[in-house]
Each structure stands twice: as structure tokens, then as C-alpha cells.
Amino acid sequence: MALSKDARERLIFEHFARTMGLLPHGTFTSQPEPEPDILYVAADGTSQAFELVEIIDQDYSASLGQSFITKDACNAYLDNLPAPQATAFRSAFRNADIALTFCDNMSGRRRKNALPAIFRHLAVLPDGFTGDVFKGGNPLKTILSYAHIGRGSFAGPIFNTTSVTWVGDPSVDALKGKMAKRYTPQGQLNLLAYIDGNPMFPDDVWLADLEDYLGTLDTECQFARIFIYDCGTSTVKRTWQRSP
Numbered sequence: 001m002a003l004s005k006d007a008r009e010r011l012i013f014e015h016f017a018r019t020m021g022l023l024p025h026g027t028f029t030s031q032p033e034p035e036p037d038i039l040y041v042a043a044d045g046t047s048q049a050f051e052l053v054e055i056i057d058q059d060y061s062a063s064l065g066q067s068f069i070t071k072d073a074c075n076a077y078l079d080n081l082p083a084p085q086a087t088a089f090r091s092a093f094r095n096a097d098i099a100l101t102f103c104d105n106m107s108g109r110r111r112k113n114a115l116p117a118i119f120r121h122l123a124v125l126p127d128g129f130t131g132d133v134f135k136g137g138n139p140l141k142t143i144l145s146y147a148h149i150g151r152g153s154f155a156g157p158i159f160n161t162t163s164v165t166w167v168g169d170p171s172v173d174a175l176k177g178k179m180a181k182r183y184t185p186q187g188q189l190n191l192l193a194y195i196d197g198n199p200m201f202p203d204d205v206w207l208a209d210l211e212d213y214l215g216t217l218d219t220e221c222q223f224a225r226i227f228i229y230d231c232g233t234s235t236v237k238r239t240w241q242r243s244p
Helices: 005-020 058-080 083-092 108-123 170-179 203-214
Strands: 026-030 038-042 047-054 096-102 144-151 158-163 188-195 225-230 235-241
Touching: 005 026, 005 038, 005 047, 005 188, 005 225, 005 235, 047 170, 058 083, 058 096, 058 108, 058 158, 083 108, 096 108, 170 188, 170 203, 203 235
Parallel strands: 047 188, 096 158, 188 225
Antiparallel strands: 026 038, 038 047, 096 144, 225 235
């Protein structure tokens, strides 16, 4: 059964607090709105409030989900081919990794509908073909922007499917959403922005924009401290502190 919002936030905060050394020398509880999500009380009785927000790139997550669905569709299509065709295809690509990059306007339905054309094109490639499929022109340019065959010591065919995806700025958007709200905290108010195993682009793609945004904050910011925390690696990637 899925955790409630409060229960999930408590798990995230406990993970963060143990990394930061706030636990076990303190306690914490969930708080109702308009108070921040978590109230932490240190052993000396001082309080800190933490508002939590998850950083997640919705575009990338959707693209990754679409890729898994398309990969499953490729395997299902191969399984449903007439036996002689399926056997011939599996033999030709028995040690192949087939990388397919779909055009960015391809919905899940259009991808599935395009599979017969893709499989027909792959099936007539020279035996043992490796490398870029469209070196001599791309007859499937309305479907695929790129296709590559790799060979290795593994059981193929393996389908890897991706699409061209615009990279959003999930960290800045997440923080801006919290800046617009107002809270009634007990003690110092902090913001904990966390990554909880959700798919993200590499740090150098999004951290630079985040740092630029943090650089625009000043003494008017309602949060005394901002933490960017990665649950998967138990690391604080960035911190910001309001000037006195």
C-alpha cells in the first residue's frame, strides 16, 4: 500500500536528518498547513521547521516511461511475428543491441503503429550488420531520428528506445513554487528540496541553473536555509543560507 504524504515526508526527513546529524539527538513530527511539513525539536529544546519539496523532471520521467513501454512493444511485436520471420530476426540479431531514437512527435500509439516498418527495415540489413543504420539516408525519417546496431557477448536482440526530450529545469521550478507560499513556522524556517530516486539528468545539466537561481535570493527570502538533498547518495548537493 502506498504511503500517505505525511508518512513519506517523515521518511525523507529522517533520511536527511540522520545524514546531517540531527538525529538521533532530536525528535520530529508532521505538521498541518499552514505550518511547514516537519517540525524538528533538538535535544536542547530549540525548534526548526522544514518545508519539503521533491525535485523531479516530469518531462524526463514521462520520456523514460514511454521508453519502457516502447521497449515492451518491440518485444511483443517480435513475439507475435509469424514463426519463420521471428526465428530469422532473432538469429540475425542474436547478439545485437538495437538502439532506436524516435522523433519527438511520436506518441505511444504512433510508435506501435510504426513497428512493422521498423522491423521490415531492420530485417533486410546485411548479416552481422553493426553501426549506424541510416548512414546512406533515412527512409524512416518521420519515425526515427537515429538507429544503431551494437554487437556484444550477450543474448539479443535487446531493444533500447529513446526519444528527443527537452530538458526542463525541475529544481528551479520546485523552489519557486515554495517561495510563493507563506507559512507559520515554529522556529527557524528551512526548505528541504530532495531527489528520491526519480530519474534526473546529470548534475551538470541542472545544477548550474539552480546555483544561478540561489544567487538571486536575498535577505527577503522567507527560508533561512535551503538544502538540495539526494536520498539515493545521502548527499547534500547544494546549500544556501540567508545573510543575517
